[in-house]
Amino acid sequence: MAILKRLGIALITLFFVTTLTFFVVRNTPGDALQEWALEIVQTYGISMEDAMKQVRAMYAYNPDEPVVSQYIRYVKGLAHGDLGTSILYKTSVNKIVARALPWTVFVLSTSLLLSFTIGSILGMVIAWKRKTVLDPIITGYAALTGATPDYITALILLMIFAINLKWFPTKGAYDPSVKPALSWDFIKTVLHHAVLPVAAYTFENTASWALAMKGSAVSVLGEDYIMAARARGLKESRIMTRYMGRNAMLPLVTGLAIAFGGMMGGSVLIETIFNYPGIGWFFNEAVNRRDYGLMQGLFFLTAAATIFANFVADILYTWLDPRIRLED
Numbered sequence: 001m002a003i004l005k006r007l008g009i010a011l012i013t014l015f016f017v018t019t020l021t022f023f024v025v026r027n028t029p030g031d032a033l034q035e036w037a038l039e040i041v042q043t044y045g046i047s048m049e050d051a052m053k054q055v056r057a058m059y060a061y062n063p064d065e066p067v068v069s070q071y072i073r074y075v076k077g078l079a080h081g082d083l084g085t086s087i088l089y090k091t092s093v094n095k096i097v098a099r100a101l102p103w104t105v106f107v108l109s110t111s112l113l114l115s116f117t118i119g120s121i122l123g124m125v126i127a128w129k130r131k132t133v134l135d136p137i138i139t140g141y142a143a144l145t146g147a148t149p150d151y152i153t154a155l156i157l158l159m160i161f162a163i164n165l166k167w168f169p170t171k172g173a174y175d176p177s178v179k180p181a182l183s184w185d186f187i188k189t190v191l192h193h194a195v196l197p198v199a200a201y202t203f204e205n206t207a208s209w210a211l212a213m214k215g216s217a218v219s220v221l222g223e224d225y226i227m228a229a230r231a232r233g234l235k236e237s238r239i240m241t242r243y244m245g246r247n248a249m250l251p252l253v254t255g256l257a258i259a260f261g262g263m264m265g266g267s268v269l270i271e272t273i274f275n276y277p278g279i280g281w282f283f284n285e286a287v288n289r290r291d292y293g294l295m296q297g298l299f300f301l302t303a304a305a306t307i308f309a310n311f312v313a314d315i316l317y318t319w320l321d322p323r324i325r326l327e328d
Helices: 002-026 032-044 048-059 065-078 093-128 136-145 150-164 185-219 224-229 238-248 248-267 268-273 281-288 290-321
Strands: none
Touching: 002 281, 002 290, 032 248, 093 136, 093 185, 093 238, 093 248, 093 268, 093 281, 136 185, 136 248, 150 185, 150 268, 185 238, 185 248, 185 268, 224 238, 224 268, 238 248, 248 290
């Protein structure tokens, strides 16, 4: 019953988020059709009225349709698994997601697992061996990355390793001269193109996981089971990882699950800077060009993934620590 209750809350939350997102997107400043019509006027020198007729015919979008009617049609589409239609690309948002999501999942899941693993290990070490030089270094590193936007880190890596040293490509997910296939040549070029996006995201997030792990680990150091393990003469490495680390990691589970859910929205700035064809890149294009259909679909995908991840985190929490039970 508790699981069903939480599932119901998640679905209600998703409904309200979807509704709010729809009306917020529809009330964003600017008119996509007018912007495109102005481009046609400037390019071909025709009247604004003729340009608007062309644009409406090209993009099959009627801005004069009542918002309520658009909303009802949108919700009905979602109920059938249809995320909508992109005005800019004139295709289903589902097809765009199917094309872009694998790249986002590949880069961000790799980055997230790396940053979480490295950060957790560092957090355990500085919590176990306090008053060492590692503590102020990690704290300073966290302050630096916390104050530095991720796009700055991405730009620095791009300028140094891609533009100046030319060790890595400046854009794309793979070399277009290599045919996509399950071959070593294709895998190699995919990995080569992913190095800088992965490095930028990992560098920005490792320290925050380390500090979160440190805070959680310090809070469990005084527990009875830690003292009992020491009294039994167990190795310090075993106490640090199995007793302190395992229990200290529990509060981080929710954050990790939510991070995986938020990953579905991509990393807009990092993907845009590296011109990496993931969800974040399409998010940027949708916002810049006022592509309402694409914005709504991607917002819904991100919200649904985050809410579902939070729901899964609650279930995982009870599995990792049997002392915790979902409330009835």
